[in-house]
Amino acid sequence: xxxxxxxxxxxxxxxxxxxxxxxxxxxxxxxxxxxxxxxxxxxxxxxxxxxxxxxxxxxxxxxxxxxxxxxxxxxxxxxxxxxxx
Amino acid sequence: xxxxxxxxxxxxxxxxxxxxxxxxxxxxxxxxxxxxxxxxxxxxxxxxxxxxxxxxxxxxxxxxxxxxxxxxxxxxxxxxxxxxxxxxxxxxxxxxxxxxxxxxxxxxxxxxxxxxxxxxxxxxxxxxxxxxxxxxxxxxxxxxxxxxxxxxxxxxxxxxxxxxxxxxxxxxxxxxxxxxxxxxxxxxxxxxxxxxxxxxxxxxxxxxxxxxxxxxxxxxxxxxxxxxxxxxxxxxxxxxxxxxxxxxxxxxxxxxxxxxxxxxxxxxxxxxxxxxxxxxxxxxxxxxxxxxxxxxxxxxxxxxxxxxxxxxxxxxxxxxxxxxxxxxxxxxxxxxxxxxxxxxxxxxxxxxxxxxxxxxxxxxxxxxxxxxxxxxxxxxxxxxxxxxxxxxxxxxxxxxxxxxxxxxxxxxxxxxxxxxxxxxxxxxxxxxxxxxxxxxxxxxxxxxxxxxxxxxxxxxxxxxxxxxxxxxxxxxxxxxxxxxxxxxxxxxxxxxxxxxxxxxxxxxxxxxxxxxxxxxxxxxxxxxxxxxxxxxxxxxxxxxxxxxxxxxxxxxxxxxxxxxxxxxxxxxxxxxxxxxxxxxxxxxxxxxxxxxx
Numbered sequence: 001x002x003x004x005x006x007x008x009x010x011x012x013x014x015x016x017x018x019x020x021x022x023x024x025x026x027x028x029x030x031x032x033x034x035x036x037x038x039x040x041x042x043x044x045x046x047x048x049x050x051x052x053x054x055x056x057x058x059x060x061x062x063x064x065x066x067x068x069x070x071x072x073x074x075x076x077x078x079x080x081x082x083x084x085x
Numbered sequence: 086x087x088x089x090x091x092x093x094x095x096x097x098x099x100x101x102x103x104x105x106x107x108x109x110x111x112x113x114x115x116x117x118x119x120x121x122x123x124x125x126x127x128x129x130x131x132x133x134x135x136x137x138x139x140x141x142x143x144x145x146x147x148x149x150x151x152x153x154x155x156x157x158x159x160x161x162x163x164x165x166x167x168x169x170x171x172x173x174x175x176x177x178x179x180x181x182x183x184x185x186x187x188x189x190x191x192x193x194x195x196x197x198x199x200x201x202x203x204x205x206x207x208x209x210x211x212x213x214x215x216x217x218x219x220x221x222x223x224x225x226x227x228x229x230x231x232x233x234x235x236x237x238x239x240x241x242x243x244x245x246x247x248x249x250x251x252x253x254x255x256x257x258x259x260x261x262x263x264x265x266x267x268x269x270x271x272x273x274x275x276x277x278x279x280x281x282x283x284x285x286x287x288x289x290x291x292x293x294x295x296x297x298x299x300x301x302x303x304x305x306x307x308x309x310x311x312x313x314x315x316x317x318x319x320x321x322x323x324x325x326x327x328x329x330x331x332x333x334x335x336x337x338x339x340x341x342x343x344x345x346x347x348x349x350x351x352x353x354x355x356x357x358x359x360x361x362x363x364x365x366x367x368x369x370x371x372x373x374x375x376x377x378x379x380x381x382x383x384x385x386x387x388x389x390x391x392x393x394x395x396x397x398x399x400x401x402x403x404x405x406x407x408x409x410x411x412x413x414x415x416x417x418x419x420x421x422x423x424x425x426x427x428x429x430x431x432x433x434x435x436x437x438x439x440x441x442x443x444x445x446x447x448x449x450x451x452x453x454x455x456x457x458x459x460x461x462x463x464x465x466x467x468x469x470x471x472x473x474x475x476x477x478x479x480x481x482x483x484x485x486x487x488x489x490x491x492x493x494x495x496x497x498x499x500x501x502x503x504x505x506x507x508x509x510x511x512x513x514x515x516x517x518x519x520x521x522x523x524x525x526x527x528x529x530x531x532x533x534x535x536x537x538x539x540x541x542x543x544x545x546x547x548x549x550x551x552x553x554x555x556x557x558x559x560x561x562x563x564x565x566x567x568x569x570x571x572x573x574x575x576x577x578x579x580x581x582x583x584x585x586x587x588x589x590x591x592x593x594x595x596x597x598x599x600x601x602x603x604x605x606x607x608x609x610x611x612x613x614x615x616x617x618x619x620x621x622x623x624x625x626x627x628x629x630x631x632x633x634x635x636x637x638x639x640x641x642x643x644x645x646x647x648x649x650x651x652x653x654x655x656x657x658x659x660x661x662x663x664x665x666x667x668x669x670x671x672x673x674x675x676x677x678x679x680x681x682x
Contacts, residue, residue, distance in 0.1 A: 009269070013273070013277070016277075016463065020460060020463070024459065027457075042281060042456065043457065043459035046277075046460055046463075050277055
């Protein structure tokens with residue numbers, strides 16, 4: 001499999017994070033909206049958390065892909081040896 | 086939300102290029118890393134009944150619900166990783182029914198494959214129905230539909246069709262790999278959606294101590310009063326709990342259900358395959374906080390009541406501001422509403438006159454209660470994701486079992502790999518269409534759902550005995566396994582017909598033959614039924630096996646414990662071995678249990 005799941009996943013959470021942060025900033029100080037979340041700007045804070053998570057995942061995926069690009073692709077037979085009986 | 090759907094389908098398209106053989110499609114090419122499979126392993130199970138059901142049980146039974154994890158899942162997951170995975174993965178079987186054919190015979194496999202295929206289709210249909218119903222009840226799309234000039238009744242169809250198209254899309258394109266990738270995505274999404282909910286909820290009631298102060302003592306202790314059935318909310322004593330849930334039901338599910346096993350079988354080598362259930366057990370230990378706590382919090386919150394505030398305007402006119410709370414909400418507890426009889430519009434009552442609560446609404450109501458616009462979308466997407474991951478797992482399990490165990494074995498033998506790949510794709514379509522049909526059948530016959538789930542429990546209850554004997558006793562024979570399975574299922578049926586939980590009427594809840602025993606709760610009835618089914622299957626299999634001719638030992642190498650060489654582990658350091666990981670997880674689980682005792 002040459003598609004590393006961490007890339008699309010990182011990308012998705014980064015985008016979701018950006019959207020939430022943007023919405024959170026735009027609605028910052030809107031006490032009516034945030035009354036239900038106990039006055040906490042849940043969009044802003046959780047958006048930041050997701051943004052961080054997404055970026056980390058994306059970086060990890062990028063690093064993993066670079067590493068596998070530097071190494072020669074393993075021969076199809078080599079993984080078979082490590083398999084159990 | 087739209088963004089999520091785009092990504093889900095995008096993964097399907099990106100993976101389409103790699104789907105060249107049926108092995109790629111059905112088994113993900115057996116090339117995935119362990120952590121991905123591990124997360125998919127729990128995510129496949131993290132379907133509708135998990136997120137909604139565990140929240141509901143949390144509200145109904147309290148922290149005791151965590152037993153489903155501590156006793157029901159973790160030990161079984163460790164067991165399957167350490168002891169059973171070598172046979173599943175090592176036997177080169179492509180599905181659980183195929184393993185049964187290798188170990189026993191054709192008829193045992195056919196029985197298992199048929200019941201399994203039927204079960205997956207119906208459960209994904211039930212999942213779909215539950216999702217559409219929920220979306221309808223939450224009224225989240227009402228505005229959108231109003232703007233488009235469509236009646237609100239269309240929401241049901243819209244949700245079903247939309248979820249079906251999405252799940253179909255990514256499985257049709259990317260097969261099991263795509264299903265697994267999406268399950269991992271859904272796993273993280275569910276955490277992203279529910280973690281802030283728990284944090285906000287806990288903050289509101291004043292943290293853990295505050296929650297403890299508002300709820301009755303028994304709700305907050307996992308083990309209190311477990312020695313006797315009358316002293317704990319779930320109404321089951323320790324033996325029934327440990328045997329029924331831990332040994333029979335839990336192991337039966339985690340060790341034999343192809344729905345979860347398929348993700349482990351997709352991993353890249355034996356070490357990874359054995360590590361998959363163990364990796365899955367780690368987040369599983371922490372999941373009670375995510376899915377059970379919302380239910381507890383929902384009960385702990387103050388119940389809304391109708392209030393009337395009077396304000397005087399500057400010009401002297403009086404404005405009555407009445408916040409009307411419907412009877413449904415007022416009769417409820419916390420923010421869990423009462424169940425309303427659709428005919429009379431009055432709350433339904435239990436036999437003792439208390440309003441019957443609609444516990445399934447606990448978690449969804451928590452989302453609506455705490456999340457402002459914005460993050461609410463994320464929470465609802467997480468809820469949808471949980472429905473879809475459950476559905477997708479069922480659908481991939483169905484297409485594999487259908488293609489390998491029914492189509493290739495009985496309908497069309499020896500065709501080309503291309504042909505089977507195409508069959509697998511169309512089996513996906515067929516499976517989803519059947520699920521949709523089930524979802525619609527469930528509207529008209531509400532009882533169908535309960536009945537189906539009941540029948541599945543009869544079929545599943547005795548399964549673990551067959552696998553246990555098959556893997557660890559070389560003398561067990563095909564005839565023994567077959568008769569044992571049938572006898573076990575019949576026992577479960579009979580047990581259900583003869584017993585009844587207190588406060589239920591004979592019928593769907595049991596006692597439809599005649600009532601010879603009353604259980605304190607439906608849980609107790611359920612667990613004991615499983616124990617009986619398991620024991621009967623075990624005994625019948627042993628007796629019939631001893632009377633019939635066993636398979637020659639040479640055919641059982643790799644399938645039975647005593648005839649299989651230990652998986653080579655010399656290349657692993659001690660801390661890399663699955664056994665070490667298993668013990669560490671067990672200690673962690675015990676520690677958590679003691680902490681919440």
